[in-house]
Amino acid sequence: xxxxxxxxxxxxxxxxxxxxxxxxxxxxxxxxxxxxxxxxxxxxxxxxxxxxxxxxxxxxxxxxxxxxxxxxxxxxxxxxxxxxxxxxxxxxxxxxxxxxxxxxxxxxxxxxxxxxxxxxxxxxxxxxxxxxxxxxxxxxxxxxxxxxxxxxxxxxxxxxxxxxxxxxxxxxxxxxxxxxxxxxxxxxxxxxxxxxxxxxxxxxxxxxxxxxxxxxxxxxxxxxxxxxxxxxxxxxxxxxxxxxxxxxxxxxxxxxxxxxxxxxxxxxxxxxxxxxxxxxxxxxxxxxxxxxxxxxxxxxxxxxxxxxxxxxxxxxxxxxxxxxxxxxxxxxxxxxxxxxxxxxxxxxxxxxxxxxxxxxxxxxxxxxxxxxxxxxxxxxxxxxxxxxxxxxxxxxxxxxxxxxxxxxxxxxxxxxxxxxxxxxxxxxxxxxxxxxxxxxxxxxxxxxxxxxxxxxxxxxxxxxxxxxxxxxxxxxxxxxxxxxxxxxxxxxxxxxxxxxxxxxxxxxxxxxxxxxxxxx
Amino acid sequence: xxxxxxxxxxxxxxxxxxxxxxxxxxxxxxxxxxxxxxxxxxxxxxxxxxxxxxxxxxxxxxxxxxxxxxxxxxxxxxxxxxxxxxxxxxxxxxxxxxxxxxxxxxxxxxxxxxxxxxxxxxxxxxxxxxxxxxxxxxxxxxxxxxxxxxxxxxxxxxxxxxxxxxxxxxxxxxxxxxxxxxxxxxxxxxxxxxxxxxxxxxxxxxxxxxxxxxxxxxxxxxxxxxxxxxxxxxxxxxxxxxxxxxxxxxxxxxxxxxxxxxxxxxxxxxxxxxxxxxxxxxxxxxxxxxxxxxxxxxxxxxxxxxxxxxxxxxxxxxxxxxx
Numbered sequence: 001x002x003x004x005x006x007x008x009x010x011x012x013x014x015x016x017x018x019x020x021x022x023x024x025x026x027x028x029x030x031x032x033x034x035x036x037x038x039x040x041x042x043x044x045x046x047x048x049x050x051x052x053x054x055x056x057x058x059x060x061x062x063x064x065x066x067x068x069x070x071x072x073x074x075x076x077x078x079x080x081x082x083x084x085x086x087x088x089x090x091x092x093x094x095x096x097x098x099x100x101x102x103x104x105x106x107x108x109x110x111x112x113x114x115x116x117x118x119x120x121x122x123x124x125x126x127x128x129x130x131x132x133x134x135x136x137x138x139x140x141x142x143x144x145x146x147x148x149x150x151x152x153x154x155x156x157x158x159x160x161x162x163x164x165x166x167x168x169x170x171x172x173x174x175x176x177x178x179x180x181x182x183x184x185x186x187x188x189x190x191x192x193x194x195x196x197x198x199x200x201x202x203x204x205x206x207x208x209x210x211x212x213x214x215x216x217x218x219x220x221x222x223x224x225x226x227x228x229x230x231x232x233x234x235x236x237x238x239x240x241x242x243x244x245x246x247x248x249x250x251x252x253x254x255x256x257x258x259x260x261x262x263x264x265x266x267x268x269x270x271x272x273x274x275x276x277x278x279x280x281x282x283x284x285x286x287x288x289x290x291x292x293x294x295x296x297x298x299x300x301x302x303x304x305x306x307x308x309x310x311x312x313x314x315x316x317x318x319x320x321x322x323x324x325x326x327x328x329x330x331x332x333x334x335x336x337x338x339x340x341x342x343x344x345x346x347x348x349x350x351x352x353x354x355x356x357x358x359x360x361x362x363x364x365x366x367x368x369x370x371x372x373x374x375x376x377x378x379x380x381x382x383x384x385x386x387x388x389x390x391x392x393x394x395x396x397x398x399x400x401x402x403x404x405x406x407x408x409x410x411x412x413x414x415x416x417x418x419x420x421x422x423x424x425x426x427x428x429x430x431x432x433x434x435x436x437x438x439x440x441x442x443x444x445x446x447x448x449x450x451x452x453x454x455x456x457x458x459x460x461x462x463x464x465x466x467x468x469x470x471x472x473x474x475x476x477x478x479x480x481x482x483x484x485x486x487x488x489x490x491x492x493x494x495x496x497x498x499x500x501x502x503x504x505x506x507x508x509x510x511x512x513x514x515x516x517x518x519x520x
Numbered sequence: 521x522x523x524x525x526x527x528x529x530x531x532x533x534x535x536x537x538x539x540x541x542x543x544x545x546x547x548x549x550x551x552x553x554x555x556x557x558x559x560x561x562x563x564x565x566x567x568x569x570x571x572x573x574x575x576x577x578x579x580x581x582x583x584x585x586x587x588x589x590x591x592x593x594x595x596x597x598x599x600x601x602x603x604x605x606x607x608x609x610x611x612x613x614x615x616x617x618x619x620x621x622x623x624x625x626x627x628x629x630x631x632x633x634x635x636x637x638x639x640x641x642x643x644x645x646x647x648x649x650x651x652x653x654x655x656x657x658x659x660x661x662x663x664x665x666x667x668x669x670x671x672x673x674x675x676x677x678x679x680x681x682x683x684x685x686x687x688x689x690x691x692x693x694x695x696x697x698x699x700x701x702x703x704x705x706x707x708x709x710x711x712x713x714x715x716x717x718x719x720x721x722x723x724x725x726x727x728x729x730x731x732x733x734x735x736x737x738x739x740x741x742x743x744x745x746x747x748x749x750x751x752x753x754x755x756x757x758x759x760x761x762x763x764x765x766x767x768x769x770x771x772x773x774x775x776x777x778x779x780x781x782x783x784x785x786x787x788x789x790x791x792x793x794x795x796x797x798x799x800x801x802x803x804x805x806x807x808x809x810x811x812x813x814x815x816x817x818x819x820x821x822x823x824x825x826x827x828x829x830x831x832x833x834x835x836x837x838x839x840x841x842x843x
Binding site: 026027028030031032033034035036037076306308386387389 | 585588589592594626627628630631632634635666667669670673678680681682683684688760761763777778779
């Protein structure tokens with residue numbers, strides 16, 4: 001095989017032999033779907049979409065980008081591990097198919113059409129991977145080059161969005177009459193903003209509207225952008241750069257990926273490329289290019305991947321750890337870090353600095369939680385799994401929450417020498433937070449003993465037709481549950497959310513009882 | 521290319537440019553000798569056996585999908601695969617269906633064959649294609665033919681197709697049902713699932729229908745001995761973090777991967793296990809010392825399943841026909 005052929009070589013299906021997704025109910029069409037494609041597909045594109053995306057992944061890691069890293073680890077048998085150096089750094093050898101976050105997450109971002117930030121020093125291939133993703137979405141190399149927005153200190157809103165046509169500007173009698181020449185990149189399904197932290201603040205605000213709400217506005221006119229996968233690059237993870245990135249823009253970023261260093265043992269592969277005189281962007285195999293319809297189907301399939309109920313309980317437990325701030329208020333509902341932040345004060349030092357809540361300056365937003373769920377589904381789908389597994393969630397959380405959970409570096413936890421590295425290694429820190437949360441969850445036996453969950457499930461059955469004595473009995477049970485919680489002592493994040501949920505249920509039943517009495 | 525029938529040779533010459541373009545698109549990297557061999561031993565005899573002169577569309581379908589099948593291993597290397605041999609025997613018998621929509625028919629036959637060969641083995645797939653070819657002439661269109669194919673696949677052992685195939689079979693005229701299933705009488709009730717169509721006697725006593733499952737290393741689905749639970753979708757076996765739905769009836773016993781998110785089933789009469797492995801369900805019992813070591817025992821929709829702590833197999837019980 002020549003060097004050029006090697007660069008365009010595709011891994012043969014099945015790329016993950018374990019992957020097999022079964023339908024809920026057998027259908028006639030199931031029998032007639034298979035290796036020769038189905039009636040709706042062209043004969044050449046008969047691969048299932050997850051298989052096609054895996055092939056794209058393996059092409060990128062094996063041929064396009066030299067990324068010999070496996071930091072998203074899966075095991076199907078106990079892994080062998082080693083400890084190296086003075087710090088006894090752990091080296092684990094995963095026993096199941098594992099992945100490089102630097103390639104996998106941008107690909108998943110294409111599948112779910114979210115916003116991915118690639119961070120890392122210059123020359124690490126951040127723009128290259130974003131460009132390759134654009135090529136996989138069906139754009140030509142030339143279109144991608146034209147579409148990349150290069151952040152620079154002089155970038156104006158007109159540079160970003162477009163210009164009014166001078167002739168119409170002179171003749172127009174109203175704002176609506178001004179014709180705008182919108183920039184072509186606004187209509188693309190893959191959008192790349194290179195070095196976004198070099199864009200001036202005012203232009204960042206215009207970018208925010210496009211990123212957050214999928215439209216651009218100029219001269220009272222609106223350009224509606226199609227749903228797109230966004231890729232932003234930055235050399236500085238901390239949001240530095242020429243301009244401070246506005247918080248709302250940072251908050252819109254769904255997933256953060258680090259471009260890792262170049263492993264010098266792979267210098268030979270670099271030499272091959274120089275000698276072959278080709279760039280990976282020029283050799284994307286047509287078999288792994290997705291049509292727009294395929295991208296739409298892929299996103300739908302991902303949304304349909306179920307998350308098992310017990311796993312959802314664990315996410316709830318984990319997410320509840322961060323918002324509570326006990327000294328923040330008198331009123332139960334305001335006992336949050338947000339209350340302190342809105343008052344412009346510093347968070348009080350927590351009595352127990354080891355708690356997960358004490359390690360962060362904020363809680364998780366609805367947007368952050370949604371993104372966690374979406375990317376967990378995407379990872380499970382990519383692996384060909386029937387549903388999201390615990391490990392899918394554990395692996396994806398650090399990348400989604402990377403910029404969402406703000407570390408409280410003053411917390412006592414980080415003062416311990418063995419925890420100092422967590423100040424810089426956010427991925428390991430977040431994974432550790434999740435592991436500890438799951439240990440607490442298991443210790444409390446929440447899978448078997450979830451009183452509040454039972455109250456909520458009962459309420460979910462509806463109030464329609466409930467007799468007053470049943471309502472009375474449920475109210476008494478809720479109050480009994482609160483008495484038991486009261487006796488339990490320490491108020492922790494998950495307990496705080498449980499108490500709020502019980503209060504909510506109590507109120508709903510109380511209102512219903514009042515309505516029953518009024519009718520009587 | 522030599523050794524071809526005159527009709528095929530003439531069609532190939534006429535379609536040369538289009539076929540070359542297809543080859544350039546779909547056959548990149550394939551050894552040309554393999555493509556020639558496929559044309560000689562499969563395309564040519566199929567076209568020659570068609571009831572009327574072959575058309576360019578028929579040749580094109582066989583050629584184009586053949587290239588895809590070559591890549592997927594369905595069509596073989598130096599010697600023909602079982603699929604190719606079945607195709608040569610059966611495809612001409614699909615007559616007007618092949619003439620009307622050659623690509624669709626070839627694709628459906630290929631996919632159906634591949635699925636059954638994977639799930640039930642090659643002999644079952646061959647029998648399915650032969651049976652379908654036998655009755656193809658009586659089907660009005662490909663939609664009807666596909667539905668008949670589903671019923672035949674169920675009869676061949678694809679137990680997960682039971683519910684969809686029952687829907688189709690019960691809507692067919694009795695004579696057609698009899699042709700497909702061997703008898704026109706069909707009892708769709710869950711309790712009678714282990715009786716073949718045309719049962720003449722009442723339901724027999726509770727008995728062990730068979731065992732299903734097995735260790736992953738020996739071709740089964742389970743990495744560890746499974747545990748069972750009754751869900752709204754049926755009986756689900758869990759093993760090493762993976763879940764499988766049990767499909768069981770008179771035509772087959774199979775585990776199919778599923779999600780573990782199914783809600784628990786609404787309670788129905790559950791079996792009990794007494795001393796010395798006495799299994800009781802719905803007033804009937806059977807005893808086997810092996811059952812005393814049961815790790816889980818559930819019933820759902822006329823199927824009783826029992827797992828044993830040290831076995832990768834699941835025992836399946838139900839009511840067959842009376843002797």
